[in-house]
Structures are given as C-alpha cells and as structure tokens.
Amino acid sequence: MNHFIRFERVLRACSTLFVVTLRAASCALLLASLAAPRSFADEGEHDAADAPPLSIENSVTLTQLNVRHAFFGAPIFEENDANDLDYSWGEFVLRSEARWRFRSHAALVVGGLGLGTVNTDYYERHNEFAAVIEPLYLHLGQLAEQGDGVSLKIGRHDRVLGEGFLVGDGENDADAALWSIPEQWWDGISAEARRSGLTVVALAADLSPSFGIVGVDPADTTQTLELDARGRVYAADLAYSWNERTRAGVTGFARDDDGLTDEDLRIVSGRATVPLGSFNLGGELARQGGRVQAPIPGRGAGTRTSPAHSAARTSRT
Numbered sequence: 001m002n003h004f005i006r007f008e009r010v011l012r013a014c015s016t017l018f019v020v021t022l023r024a025a026s027c028a029l030l031l032a033s034l035a036a037p038r039s040f041a042d043e044g045e046h047d048a049a050d051a052p053p054l055s056i057e058n059s060v061t062l063t064q065l066n067v068r069h070a071f072f073g074a075p076i077f078e079e080n081d082a083n084d085l086d087y088s089w090g091e092f093v094l095r096s097e098a099r100w101r102f103r104s105h106a107a108l109v110v111g112g113l114g115l116g117t118v119n120t121d122y123y124e125r126h127n128e129f130a131a132v133i134e135p136l137y138l139h140l141g142q143l144a145e146q147g148d149g150v151s152l153k154i155g156r157h158d159r160v161l162g163e164g165f166l167v168g169d170g171e172n173d174a175d176a177a178l179w180s181i182p183e184q185w186w187d188g189i190s191a192e193a194r195r196s197g198l199t200v201v202a203l204a205a206d207l208s209p210s211f212g213i214v215g216v217d218p219a220d221t222t223q224t225l226e227l228d229a230r231g232r233v234y235a236a237d238l239a240y241s242w243n244e245r246t247r248a249g250v251t252g253f254a255r256d257d258d259g260l261t262d263e264d265l266r267i268v269s270g271r272a273t274v275p276l277g278s279f280n281l282g283g284e285l286a287r288q289g290g291r292v293q294a295p296i297p298g299r300g301a302g303t304r305t306s307p308a309h310s311a312a313r314t315s316r317t
Contacts, residue, residue, distance in 0.1 A: 053101050061093040067122055090118040097135065107139045109157070113183070134185050142194075150193045159190045161201055161237040165284050165304045166251045166269045170233075172210040188233075199239045199249075207231040212261055230259035245280055248272040255290075265290040265298050273306075282306035 067087045097111035116129035137157040142149025153159070161167035170186035188205025211229040233256075239249030253267040271284035288300040 054098070056096070056098045058097075059093075059095045061095075063091045065089055065091065065121070087122045088119060089121045092116060092118070101143065105141055105143065107143055109135050109137050109139055111135045115183075132183065134183070148195050150191070152189070152191045154189050156185050156187050157190070158184055159186050159201075159203055161203065161235055162239060162249050162251050162269070162271055163282065163284065163304070163306070165271070165302075166253055166267060166286055167203065167235045167237070170205060171208050186233075197241045199237075199241070201235075201237040201239075203233070203235040205233050207233050207255060207257060207259075209259075212259065215261070225260075227260035227262075229257055229261040229263075231255065231257040245275040246273065262293045263290075263298065264292075269302075271304070278309060280306075280308040280310065282308070 065088070092115065094114040095111065097109065099107055099109050101107040111134055112131065113134045114129065114131045116127070117125050118127060120126045133156065135155070135157045137153045137155030139151065139153055141151040143151070159167075159170075169184040170188075171183050173183045186203065186205040187208070188203065190201065190203040190205075193200045207229050209229055213227050213229075214224055215227045217223040217225045234254045235252065237249060237251045239247060241247040249271050251267075251269045251271075253265070253269075255263060255265045257263045266289045267286055269284055269286035271282065273280055273282035275281075282304070283306070284304040286302040286304075288298060288302070290298040292298045
C-alpha cells in the first residue's frame with residue numbers, strides 16, 4: 001500500500017512538473033516575442049511594409065446537398081412513406097475579415113462568420129443561421145506568415161501546432177460534423193518564433209465550454225446532466241525542418257479543467273516526416289496521462305500515419 005501511495009505521489013509530481021514546464025515555456029516565449037530585437041523581424045519587414053495598411057477579404061461558399069433513402073441518424077417516420085428519407089438542403093458560409101496595420105510591426109485583425117442551412121437536412125435542422133465574431137486579435141512582431149521572426153497574437157485566432165494531430169482546434173465543433181461548416185479558434189495568447197528551420201510555438205488559452213459532455217450527475221448517479229468544461233489549456237511545440245520533405249517535432253499539451261467535466265489531461269507527442277523515394281512518410285505518436293473526474297487515470301495513446309506521394313514531371317524539348 002505504501003508503495004502504491006508513493007507511486008501516486010510521483011505521478012502527481014510529474015504531472016505538476018509537466019504543467020509548470022509548459023506554463024514556463026509559454027510565458028518565456030510570450031515575453032521573448034515582446035522583447036525580441038527589431039533586427040530579428042527585419043527579414044520579413046519588407047513583406048509587411050509592402051502590404052496595404054488596410055485590407056479586407058470577403059468570401060461566400062454555397063453547397064447544395066441531396067440525400068435519397070439514406071439514414072444518418074435522422075428520425076424514421078412511416079415506413080410506407082417513400083419520401084421520409086429524402087432530403088435536399090443548402091448550406092452557406094459567409095466570411096469577412098479586415099486587417100489594419102497601424103504600425104510596421106502591429107496589426108488589428110477583425111472578422112465575422114455567418115453560417116446556416118436552407119430547407120431541412122437529415123438532422124431535421126430547418127433554415128437555421130448562426131453568426132460569430134472570428135477572428136478578433138492583435139498581431140504584433142513579424143506580421144508575414146513566412147520567414148524568420150517572432151510574432152505574438154492576442155485574442156480570438158486560429159493556431160495549429162505541428163501537423164494538427166494533437167493541437168489544432170479550440171472548439172468542439174458540432175457544426176463541422178452536422179453541417180460540414182468549420183468553426184475553430186482559440187481565445188487566448190500564442191507566440192511563434194522562426195529561425196533557420198527551427199520553429200517554436202507556445203499557446204495559452206481558455207478552455208472552450210463546447211468541450212462539455214453529457215455524463216453522470218455526481219450528486220445522483222442514476223441521472224445524467226450536462227457537464228460543463230471550464231478552465232485553461234497550455235501547449236508548446238518545438239520543430240525543425242531540414243527541407244520541405246524532412247522535418248521533426250515534439251508537442252506538449254496540458255488541459256486544466258475546473259468544470260464538472262473535470263478532464264485534467266497531459267499529453268506529449270513526437271512526430272517526423274521523411275522521404276522514401278517519391279513518397280513522403282509521416283508519423284506521430286502521442287502518450288496521454290492525467291486524470292478524468294479526479295480519481296480516474298486518463299492514460300492513453302494515439303498514433304498518426306500520413307503517407308503521401310509526389311511525382312515530379314519533366315519534359316523534353
């Protein structure tokens with residue numbers, strides 16, 4: 001029994017050390033991005049200076065879908081009605097984004113997203129519409145998306161770490177699953193530093209309430225209720241790219257959940273992509289620790305394999 005208690009204490013200490021390390025790495029990179037020397041961002045300065053002070057982008061996406069006699073979880077009505085499982089509906093996504101560069105190394109990005117359906121889909125959604133503010137962030141430092149430099153984003157913005165296997169979406173997006181309409185963002189702070197093939201990224205953000213689940217009522221185990229998610233997430237990524245086809249990296253992720261969902265997870269992953277002739281083979285291994293609803297260990301593992309083929313074409317004249 002004493003050995004078990006000691007082992008539990010060691011696990012808790014390791015978990016605490018992991019979170020503290022992630023927080024320290026995130027804070028260090030965030031502070032470094034603010035204090036970075038101007039010369040470190042000079043390589044991308046010309047690209048940012050060439051861009052107009054104010055730019056606006058708008059897009060509209062329309063999709064028409066038709067499903068005949070298929071069942072995807074939709075209610076089944078009278079069996080003798082052949083039209084019960086026939087659905088025809090439209091989906092649309094409206095996006096608008098404005099970027100105002102008010103300093104050579106500072107910009108404000110504001111956008112909106114409108115999405116909805118026309119007619120009734122196979123989940124019985126009928127002429128629904130939703131609108132959200134996304135993105136909304138302050139961009140400091142290296143404003144160009146390519147080249148060496150340090151950048152800091154504060155507010156609601158997208159952030160993908162590595163290949164997106166471990167950290168890629170800050171929203172548990174039901175609309176993406178039901179409507180094929182994506183929503184993804186983090187409400188927080190992220191920093192990125194790039195230098196000669198080396199990339200370091202840190203993220204500290206609020207845990208979205210969308211990650212709440214339906215579970216057993218802690219006060220009455222015979223009942224279920226909505227278990228809310230409330231807390232913070234921390235992540236850091238270190239990657240190196242030798243060339244376009246050879247790269248490797250490690251990612252750390254921590255979720256501190258103070259809500260009833262209570263999933264305090266700690267995850268580490270390692271990944272690599274290497275060339276094999278005309279193929280590129282990518283792989284990633286993730287190990288999960290932490291606890292789910294306090295007493296339940298959150299141990300787990302996941303893998304990703306991504307083979308890709310690229311063929312170079314040559315012509316003779």
